[in-house]
Amino acid sequence: MADAQFGSAAPLPQGGIDDVELYHPHSWLTKYVFSQDAKIIAIQYSMTAMAIGLVALVLSWLVRLQLGFPGLVSFIGPKEYYQLITMHGMIMVIYLLTALFLGGFGNYLIPLMLGARDMVFPYVNMLSYWIYLLAVLVLVASFFAPGGPTGAGWTLYPPQAILSGTPGQEWGIVLMLLSLILFIIGFTMGGVNYVVTVLQARAPGMTLMRMPLTIWGIFTATILALLAFPALFVGAVMMLLDRLLGTSFFMPAIIEAGQRLRYGGGSPILFQHLFWFFGHPEVYIVALPAFGIVSDLISTHARKNIFGYRMMVWAIVAIGALSFVVWAHHMYVSGMNPYFGFFFATTTLVIAIPTAIKVYNWVLTLWRGDIHLTLPMLFAIAFIVTFLNGGLTGLFLGNVVVDVPLSDTMFVVAHFHMVMGVAPILVIFGGIYHWYPKVTGRMLDERLGQLHFWATFLGAYAIFFPMHYLGLMGVPRRYFDIEGLSFATPSVATLNAFVSVVAFLVGAAQIAFLFNLAHSLRHGAPAGGNPWRATTLEWQTPQTPPPHGNWGPALPVVYRWAYDYSVPGAAQDFIPQNQPDIRPDRSPGPVAAPA
Amino acid sequence: MALVLVLIALGSIAFHLLSPWWWTPIASNWGYIDSTLIITFWITGFVFTAIVLFVAYCLVRFRHAPGRRAAYEPENRRLEGWLTGLTALGVAALLAPGLFVWNQFVRVPQNASEIEIVAQQWRWAYRLPGADGRLGASDIRHVSDENPLGLDPQDAAARDDLVIDADLHLPLGRPVKVLLRSTDVVHNFYVPEFRAKMDIIPGMVTYFWFTPTRTGTFDALCNEVCGTNHYAMRGRVVVEGEAAYSSWLREQTTFANFAGGGERGRRVARREAPPVR
Numbered sequence A: 001m002a003d004a005q006f007g008s009a010a011p012l013p014q015g016g017i018d019d020v021e022l023y024h025p026h027s028w029l030t031k032y033v034f035s036q037d038a039k040i041i042a043i044q045y046s047m048t049a050m051a052i053g054l055v056a057l058v059l060s061w062l063v064r065l066q067l068g069f070p071g072l073v074s075f076i077g078p079k080e081y082y083q084l085i086t087m088h089g090m091i092m093v094i095y096l097l098t099a100l101f102l103g104g105f106g107n108y109l110i111p112l113m114l115g116a117r118d119m120v121f122p123y124v125n126m127l128s129y130w131i132y133l134l135a136v137l138v139l140v141a142s143f144f145a146p147g148g149p150t151g152a153g154w155t156l157y158p159p160q161a162i163l164s165g166t167p168g169q170e171w172g173i174v175l176m177l178l179s180l181i182l183f184i185i186g187f188t189m190g191g192v193n194y195v196v197t198v199l200q201a202r203a204p205g206m207t208l209m210r211m212p213l214t215i216w217g218i219f220t221a222t223i224l225a226l227l228a229f230p231a232l233f234v235g236a237v238m239m240l241l242d243r244l245l246g247t248s249f250f251m252p253a254i255i256e257a258g259q260r261l262r263y264g265g266g267s268p269i270l271f272q273h274l275f276w277f278f279g280h281p282e283v284y285i286v287a288l289p290a291f292g293i294v295s296d297l298i299s300t301h302a303r304k305n306i307f308g309y310r311m312m313v314w315a316i317v318a319i320g321a322l323s324f325v326v327w328a329h330h331m332y333v334s335g336m337n338p339y340f341g342f343f344f345a346t347t348t349l350v351i352a353i354p355t356a357i358k359v360y361n362w363v364l365t366l367w368r369g370d371i372h373l374t375l376p377m378l379f380a381i382a383f384i385v386t387f388l389n390g391g392l393t394g395l396f397l398g399n400v401v402v403d404v405p406l407s408d409t410m411f412v413v414a415h416f417h418m419v420m421g422v423a424p425i426l427v428i429f430g431g432i433y434h435w436y437p438k439v440t441g442r443m444l445d446e447r448l449g450q451l452h453f454w455a456t457f458l459g460a461y462a463i464f465f466p467m468h469y470l471g472l473m474g475v476p477r478r479y480f481d482i483e484g485l486s487f488a489t490p491s492v493a494t495l496n497a498f499v500s501v502v503a504f505l506v507g508a509a510q511i512a513f514l515f516n517l518a519h520s521l522r523h524g525a526p527a528g529g530n531p532w533r534a535t536t537l538e539w540q541t542p543q544t545p546p547p548h549g550n551w552g553p554a555l556p557v558v559y560r561w562a563y564d565y566s567v568p569g570a571a572q573d574f575i576p577q578n579q580p581d582i583r584p585d586r587s588p589g590p591v592a593a594p595a
Numbered sequence B: 001m002a003l004v005l006v007l008i009a010l011g012s013i014a015f016h017l018l019s020p021w022w023w024t025p026i027a028s029n030w031g032y033i034d035s036t037l038i039i040t041f042w043i044t045g046f047v048f049t050a051i052v053l054f055v056a057y058c059l060v061r062f063r064h065a066p067g068r069r070a071a072y073e074p075e076n077r078r079l080e081g082w083l084t085g086l087t088a089l090g091v092a093a094l095l096a097p098g099l100f101v102w103n104q105f106v107r108v109p110q111n112a113s114e115i116e117i118v119a120q121q122w123r124w125a126y127r128l129p130g131a132d133g134r135l136g137a138s139d140i141r142h143v144s145d146e147n148p149l150g151l152d153p154q155d156a157a158a159r160d161d162l163v164i165d166a167d168l169h170l171p172l173g174r175p176v177k178v179l180l181r182s183t184d185v186v187h188n189f190y191v192p193e194f195r196a197k198m199d200i201i202p203g204m205v206t207y208f209w210f211t212p213t214r215t216g217t218f219d220a221l222c223n224e225v226c227g228t229n230h231y232a233m234r235g236r237v238v239v240e241g242e243a244a245y246s247s248w249l250r251e252q253t254t255f256a257n258f259a260g261g262g263e264r265g266r267r268v269a270r271r272e273a274p275p276v277r
């Protein structure tokens, strides 16, 4: 049983697709710009996402500037403040994290880790990126539109999102909705690719239960996204109609500034259901790839198989499935039927079980390992700490009655930043330190990396841990100014100033990272093909960086799962997935390698 | 790294115990919510400390050294089973009190008196039942400068309702069912000391209930983003003893009289930024 699972009992695989079947680019333009190579598309996605993410980072500085030092700068009034938080939140969640994990890591790793030559539909894959870029440009355009970007909050709740009391009512909200619609179209094109490639293009011998967890995470997240984004799409289209054509999907009868508007009969709460039907799975669209990647980082750098692989796979699938029946935990005090609270609190807390299993298994992978504290490992451990912290505060907010005082306070802001801001970003950094050598053939600089790591990890914890306690006091989120509230004591102001200063430092530390990325491209130490002595296929390519088509004349053949580290009796402490000989103590005689 | 993890675990506990930032003293019957919160702090705090310290231990004990080799152990059904079981138990220990208290939250006591809060960008107005003890009909169609809350002028039950355009007063120790109405966008009525809150949705009436248990003056905040001046949409609730409350009540205007004073209505309807405090 165990052998069938982890060993190499698969029948001898047949050879792969011939190289000639691929479309090969003929000019510089089609090779590097309008490229259909998933690896180039991955880099395009990643660079665009990081560029717009940098904008969001700067916006968060401005937000912290106002919260830490109210009134210090004159160009941030309430209107600008709401625009800042809205754009910051939306960019971070959608245009940075979703795009980077699926479009960036997904495109790079799916074909390579599965032993495929490319995505199944390379042309559609290319379109996916260009539409994403267009979505980003439309979003950026809203900064320059009359009235500025929307300040409706990233949740865009109608009616306020499209009424004149909210900044950006003229153009901002329209461009935001258009940009989201474009993003979803672009994402769908990529998403179809990821799913079909995982299902159809795996190398011979790569059974589903031999896939690295990174792929399981990205695969499941993509399915979630394909099912969840349509809800947002519908919501965005309807709101756009409400705004532009005066329909009333989400608009009841309204008196605005003494004037009766020509709306009536719509339901604001319907939008909230649509939004969170997307919004909650979105958390896992970001988290599941992070779960997968961090599993592989921990396993590789602790030189030990991931503990409980099958449990890990089932936990990913279970979390994915459950994430569609918890959405209304964002709406406990929304005025929906309060009896829903019983159901959604139960489903939400049940999700904690598979999630906890994942945490245990990461930790148990460290147990009796051979832990190398490399940069990817440091980031992985930091992820465990922050994710654990954020996951546990989720038990407060999920447990309906505890959420009542805490909802829409700084506690929520602290919680979701820990769990879906800081934790996944730490994984992204860890992943970049891990795979950069494959992408470029060079190592990132260790000392800059250490500086970047410690500043980011400790800084982020110092920003968001104390913030919970402000929320517990009752400090509301999305408040331009808390001046005048009875609990806005001088000590609260001090804490806010402290948090802001740390936030500036954390932001500044990212310069070390960007510099490292650019500098090491030329000056990094040569990495070789497999610097981490890892088992998975992307480290076994004949060339580094892998060329178009990845594998040269013959596809790799897979004989084992992705986690044969420190196998007793094996000569080295890792056995690549495409290495045929079997662990001597487990099975009789070696299987002959195919020609 | 291990040292840092130990410091994080201990530092977080120390921060929790020693920092001056904690909830405001409660002023309602929802002490149960606070208790559930404390239970949650205990359970999650324990899990957090245990796991972080365990990771720190692993980092010291299993740190790479020349010649060291990791164990090979793909699965351990028993251990995984135990951990799953224990987690399920922990989750149940959180959920049970949570749902128990929620069951009280959703059931409004029979003897609760109804009051109404009407939100609009960016101010609060309140309505109390008149002598008949009932809140009369209202509809957004009736809203005008003279009738900012949109009460039905034909409805006798509405004509004697008290319309309040200043601080809300509540009698100590009597349960209230708060009905919430908005004429424009989504708002939320939140008094941190009461712990309870609820969104206010235009086009429908939402509600929640509580019993004030401490006299005093409390800040009420809008707690759902509602436009540019959301942060300044504040109000005040005064909880006072029976005698003080009755004398305050006598000074309030009924809708019938209020309708006469159009200037006051216009002030309510005008959507100007509230005075900065």
Ligand code: HEM
Residues within 6 Å of the ligand: A060, A061, A063, A064, A067, A085, A086, A088, A089, A090, A092, A093, A097, A152, A153, A154, A155, A413, A416, A417, A420, A421, A422, A425, A463, A476, A477, A478, A479, A503, A506, A507
């Ligand atoms: C150094 C990094 C960051 C800092 C200092 C920061 C800070 C903030 C602040 C101060 C707010 C406004 C809180 C309020 O008053 O409502 C905010 C909102 C938000 N942030 Fe971040 N943030 C950071 C990174 C991120 C990341 C990585 C994400 C990705 C998930 C993220 C997602 C959000 C979201 C969704 C909102 C809510 C926006 C809204 O209320 O509409 N942030 N952030």
Ligand SMILES: [Cu+2]
Residues within 6 Å of the ligand: A279, A280, A281, A283, A326, A327, A329, A330
């Ligand atoms: Cu959720």
Ligand SMILES: [Cu+2]
Residues within 6 Å of the ligand: B119, B121, B122, B186, B187, B188, B222, B223, B224, B225, B226, B230, B233
């Ligand atoms: Cu409001």
